Amino acid sequence: MKNIYKVLFWRARGIPLPRPTCREQGLAAKGFTLIETLMVIAVLGVLAGLAVPTYMGRVEQSRAEEAKVNLYTIYTAEKVYKVNSRSKSQPEGQYWVPGENRNVAEINQALNININLADLKYSVFGIVADATGFKATASKPSDSAANYSIDGTGTYTAPNF
Numbered sequence: 001m002k003n004i005y006k007v008l009f010w011r012a013r014g015i016p017l018p019r020p021t022c023r024e025q026g027l028a029a030k031g032f033t034l035i036e037t038l039m040v041i042a043v044l045g046v047l048a049g050l051a052v053p054t055y056m057g058r059v060e061q062s063r064a065e066e067a068k069v070n071l072y073t074i075y076t077a078e079k080v081y082k083v084n085s086r087s088k089s090q091p092e093g094q095y096w097v098p099g100e101n102r103n104v105a106e107i108n109q110a111l112n113i114n115i116n117l118a119d120l121k122y123s124v125f126g127i128v129a130d131a132t133g134f135k136a137t138a139s140k141p142s143d144s145a146a147n148y149s150i151d152g153t154g155t156y157t158a159p160n161f
Contacts, residue, residue: 067122067138070115071150074127074136077111122148
């Protein structure tokens with residue numbers, strides 16, 4: 001009975017009636033509780049904790065594959081260079097002997113290849129060559145133990161290959 005007087009009082013003064021709550025209407029409340037929200041955040045945190053290390057491992061594997069592809073490019077270019085350098089005095093040809101401290105741009109120019117310097121995660125820092133063979137080495141700047149190399153026979157040596 002008390003509510004009827006409130007309604008009549010509000011109508012008489014032109015005050016809009018308050019909306020009934022979800023509970024008064026017999027409906028479930030809309031939205032999420034704090035516990036539900038915290039549980040979703042916790043589940044997402046666990047999933048992120050599992051996914052991020054896996055993702056980082058895959059990124060490192062792709063960088064190692066990039067080093068392998070670049071070394072194979074150098075291997076192929078060295079083979080082509082040896083074939084192109086054949087002469088009567090050297091019927092077998094010779095490998096490109098770069099000297100010391102050659103950078104990737106000089107390797108690209110001498111062997112007529114295109115190793116992209118902008119995306120290079122492993123630096124190709126050494127090619128050792130003589131008349132009988134060569135060895136190209138790539139290294140990760142932040143990890144000196146991660147050295148990848150290929151020799152004149154096409155054999156890779158690396159921790160993960």
